[in-house]
Amino acid sequence: MSKDADNLRIKPATMPAGGWGSVGEVAHILFDQRAALKDSALLLKQNKTDGYACVSCAWAKPANPHPFEFCESGAKATAWETTSKRIGADFFERHTVTELEAWSDHELEGQGRLTTPLRWDAASDKYRAVSWETAFAEIGAQLKAAARDKVVFYSSGRASLETSYMYGLLARMYGNNNLPDSSNMCHESTSVALQKTIGDGVGTVVLDDFAQTDCIFFFGQNVGVNSPRMLHQLQEARRRGVQIITFNPLRERGLVSFTNPQSPAEMLSGSETAISTQYHQVKPGGDTAAIMGLCKAVFALDDAALAEGEQRVLDMSFLTEHTHGFADFEAAVRACGWDAIEAESGLKRVALERAAAVYAGAGAVLGVYGMGLTQHRNGVQNVAMIVNLLLLRGNIGKPGAGVCPVRGHSNVQGQRTVGITEKPELAPLDKLKEQYGFEPPRDKGMNTVEACEAILARQVPAFIALGGNFLRAVPETVLMEAAWREIPLTVQIATKLNRNHVIHGKASYILPCLGRIEIDRQRGGEQSVTIEDSTACIHGSRGMAEPAAHTLLSEPAIVAGIAQATLDANPRADWQGWVDDYGRIREAIAETYPDIFHDFNARMWTPGGFRKPVGAAHRVWKTESGKAEFTVPEELQGNPDLKGGPATMRLFTVRSDGQFNTTIYSHDDRFRGVYGSRRVVFMHRADMAERGFAQGELVTLRGAGGDGVAREVGGLAVVPYDIPQGTIAGYFPECNPLIPLWHHAKESKVPAAKAIDVLVERSGSAA
Helix, strand or coil: CHHHHHHCEECCCCCCEEHHHHHHHHHHHHHHCCCHHHHHHHHCCECCCCCECCCCECCCCCCCCCCCCCCHHHHHHHHHHCCCCEECHHHHHHCCHHHHCCCCHHHHHCCCEECCCEEEECCCCEEEECCHHHHHHHHHHHHHHCCCCCCEEEECCCCCHHHHHHHHHHHHHHCCCCCCEHHHHCCHHHHHHHHHHHCCCCCCCCHHHHHHCCEEEEECCCHHHHCCCHHHHHHHHHHCCCEEEEECCCCCHHHCEEECCCCHHHHHHCCCEECCCEEECCCCCCHHHHHHHHHHHHHHHHHHHHHCCCCCCCCHHHHHHHEECHHHHHHHHHHCCHHHHHHHHCCCHHHHHHHHHHHHHCCCEEEEECHHHHCCCCHHHHHHHHHHHHHHCCCCCCCCCEEEECCCECCHHHHHHCCCCCCHHHCCHHHHHHHHCCCCCCCCCCCHHHHHHHHHCCCCCEEEEECCCHHHHCCCHHHHHHHHCCCCEEEEEECECCHHHHCCCCEEEEEEECCCCECEEECCEEEEEEEECCCCEEEEEECCECCCCCCCECHHHHHHHHHHHHCCCCCCCCHHHHHHCHHHHHHHHHHHCHHHHCCHHHHCCCCCCEECCCHHHHCCCCCCCCCEECCCCCCCCCCCCCCCCCCCEEEEEECCCCEECCEECCCCEHHHCEECCCCEEEECHHHHHHHCCCCCCEEEEEECCCCCCCCEEEEEEEEECCCCCCEEEEECCCCHHHCCCCCECCCCCCECCCCEEEEEEEEECCC
């Protein structure tokens, strides 16, 4: 702890997103990963039609890309994957696994690419090299003997559509629907809410809508860190005079100003584009209340227009023809008082009315949001409220308008499209039965929270992970790590070492795979894969870098190896043939999902991708009523089940510009002026003064869940910041130990990481 405190440096954070700061960060990581020239050339092919899809975020890939169609985050991800650093069996001869537990996330991944399959040896507490044949045979033997309804098949959001399809089929042929994935931790609230309200579990917006919109409402998404390429669309919109109204607890640099690194004029002059025209620092968890206030103000404007005999603000023809439940929603809005709205949102009535006036005057509005809305107890309700607001003026299903959830990892949405789901009703089980001649399981599987509950109950005999860093990403860290060690078998398919490898089960295997950027050579020649972006467009991706080692297998080959060692032979599931030629996997996908993937192999290189059908984008509502559904919020409170006393503060977790999800590229966060340490807590100066805290003073956060479980994170240095009073922010995943497992979104079970009640206690002073 003291080392982190000693390393901490705080500087004013006034720079725009992009600009020379971004160029410097890219140059630094290319040099650090010892691959500057190689990666510089590779970056020219990133997100291009004839190149590879970024392994970082899922933002849309344009049909006519910029010359440099990559951002700082994407360049970091490419350097991280194509690094010249390597981890072989000799690394583990020098380090016990217990020793590695003390290493930071950055240190573990920073060692480089894994190159050989590994098996943990209990006698020496070290990972030892093992042959692929032996690893598959031993894993298969344990899976055959396990309780099949309890084994978990987890996947992160990076695996391709081809691998994901095979993985889902493996799980169902094995005998369960236990297919939790990273969606469960972030945007499951989106999938639930949008399916319920508009009949599709994905957004309705494509890139062209940004060029046609009149106004953008932005909620709870840090574009400068999590999807920087979107800044190009936002900058172009601002140049057309489009207003961008932002609701976010922190004033994030990417939502304040942007200097385009691809513009020589901007770089030389230092000119900046102001992104947000209004910036409302909503209280964490106050989004439902804020949107309720916007809707209330829109109704008032409509009343005034009616009284003056002017054109109505509400789109009554759209509401009558295309929506259901409007009267109940209107009654709820009119009955809701401004005092409650102001108290819960942390915003003044006049500010919400000012934002509503812009909404009312715009012909086409986009509603863009991220995990700031979804990771709450009322996360599903928050997303439904976005839909309510857009429906009032017919802002779904017309050019320049619609709902735009910004997804995280590069294929997290696509995995669901090809069957990675624990919900049997969302998988084409009858089609799979016909196609492969087996009886698919019909019982609901485990999502992420339910998998954690089963692990804590010591009921999971095996956990297979297709990528990711599951144990680091989930809540309840301390209890989960203790229970994880009791799992009989853990298997990790990965490119780099992470904490989920050093905290392991009783039998543990690390299976190193090719990265997406690497050339994938199989018997049928060089192979390509596909991914789906945030706008439901599907793209081909061709690896272009030489593999880190000749000993690596591709993700499809590893999934096939486990399947062949575990399942009874099935002539209809040609696992080896699929590995030889990924085009055969795509043919199988097209047979399972003909409406989406017909002519898959022919269409996969379509510039800008080909889009899967999204009925709501064309005002076709696949809901029970056949119309878009208004929903009445149950309550305005953002954190209804955590009611701490006056001493509690509301913590929400954030990412830095030095990370992507659980991958930590550095301990710096230049957009917030924090350098050298991630062990910080951001606090309003007035709250610091009230508690007598000085900048850099060390504090301990203790959970106020009231359930008798002691949760704490100590050694955090206080950093003054522009943040709503009564709230604090800390980094994910360092603050995950403070999140109770039961503290998740109702209906979707997404961990509610954006609103956690905690006590802040003095624990010492920085050196």
